[in-house]
Amino acid sequence: MLRVAIAGASGYTGFELIRLLSTHPRVVLSTVTSRTSEGQRLDEVYPAFRGHCHLTFHGTDPDRLAEDAELVFTALPHRAAMGLVPELLQRGLKVVDLSADFRFRDAALYEMWYQEHTAPHLLSEAVYGLPELYRDAIRTARLVGNPGCYPTSIILAVAPLLAQDLIVPETILADSKSAVSGAGRGLSLTTHFCEVNDGLKAYKIGGEHRHTPEIEQELSRLAGRPLNVTFTPHLVPMSRGILSTVYAELKAGTPPESVDAAFASFYRNARFVRLCGSKALPSTLQVRGSNYCDLGWKVDIRTGRVIVVSAIDNLTRGASGQAVCNMNLMAGFEEDEGLREAPWQP
Template sequence: MIKAGIIGATGYTGAELVRMLSVHPDVELTVITSRQYEGTPISDVYPALSERCELVCEAFDTKTFCDRVDIAFTALPHKIPMDIVPGLLEGGVRVVDLSADFRFRNVGQYEDWYQPHTAPEISEQAVYGLCELNRDEIRTARVVGNPGCYPTTILLALVPLLKAGIIKADGIISDSKSGVSGAGRGLSLGSHFCEANESFKAYKVDGHRHRPEIEEVLSAAHGADVEITFIPHLIPATRGMLSTIYCTLADGKTEEDARKALAETYDSSHFVRLREKGAVPDILHVQHTNFCDIGLASDPRSGRLVVMSAIDNLLKGASGQAVQNMNIMAGLDEKAGLY
């Protein structure tokens, strides 16, 4: 039985981790922390967890935490994990980090978009936790940087196509849309009901910090620099994410070639579902699951390929993928505790 702990258990992603790990067949959830709710039962913060998890939120202390866990999930805002993770590693604990702190191999890119990094040596050794594409590295990793939600939709759709030479690397555009829970549990005007309900808008059109994360992975897959146009949108839904990606087929390649490349890549991947020809992914069909649904369409007149990818942003885009990473790290069934 694996002993797991969650640092930052009361945000949306932390609460999803509590929900899944408290009923995981191979895990004992031993400790949860929250600075804001120290001393409060998690079931008081989230009544839906009543009789599922009665742990009390604690203040984080490195030594007492490490004494009780084998693996830690850091569900914290960017910048905080980089100060905590070194102590966890010294205490013999493996880590799945849900922030951006350990997603970048190029620490300079992280610093350009976030802030100075205080643990660059760990970041350079961390494994990017895109489960279906990095399983071998994840198995032996001490630190896994859990991918962002937007990058998960885009990378699962595009990496196999770039590697197989099905699409051209230039001119890729991703029109991506997310439910409001992607903004987190903290209060902000833009996520208030009256502001988000019946609203549909683009945001951060001049540069979203998920773009360099996406480009770093695509460039590694292609073997040369890849730049994309990535425009996120906020939709009036609680959860769910859909990326509609426009790219150009390589000379002589067809939609069927793209479908074959994706099918071969994900043949043994339970959580990636390739939709049949003519069917399109729908966020309604992936909500509350760890699935990523991918669909394809093409325009023979222009040579354009449209790739559509849908996930639940809180699960496959965050906590579900984090549990999947833990399963791989621990040598468990990849599907354990997930659906």
């Protein structure tokens, strides 16, 4: 059994990690830490865990983590993560970091959108934790930068089209709609029930959202040249799920069937990608609680564009489920170990 710990476990991604790890057949969750909930029992903070998980939140001490665990999930805010991660690596631990701190290859890009990077020497070895793109590198990594929720949904939607050179990269445009849990458990008028319920809005449009450079880093790599994308996030009155609708111009002369073929080929071994094609478009409901990314698409002959719809659970595939999948790869387990439960319906 692999002993694991979670640093910063009192938010929604922390809860989702605990949920998945507490029934994972090859793992023992030995420690959970939290600054805000230190000293409290886990089941006081989340009564759902009563009788199910008996841990108490500790403060975040690297020595203690090294004693209790072989692999640590850091679910801390960015900046805090890059303070702790080097300490953990130094003590011989493996790390899956859920913040943005180790998602970028280029410290300058990180610093343009976030802040000064305090551990830039680790960026070259950190692996971007999207298994469909980096499965082999993840297997041997010490440090995985777990992808953002929006980037996961968008990169998986267009990777096959860029890989097969079917679209004009500069025309990529992603319109994403997220559930409210993506905004976390911190209090804000934006996530106050009556300000969200029965309403819908866009936010941080026009290149303001910090997931933009992360999306661009991976799509540029796939395209083989630097590119900018238009990315528009929206807030939807539901608890879980992201639906991204991604648009791009097909290269002249591309037959629609080649789009189908590109998806089938790119994802032929992808355990967690389900191809819905044009007939049965995906819904966030059908992936809720699971690590699946469901993809549907259609070529609009009239405008020469391809439209790809991608559905994930933002807390599972968009954060903690993907982190567990990365741990599975790093530990030599089956990729879907502990992630085989069916989606939640209804």
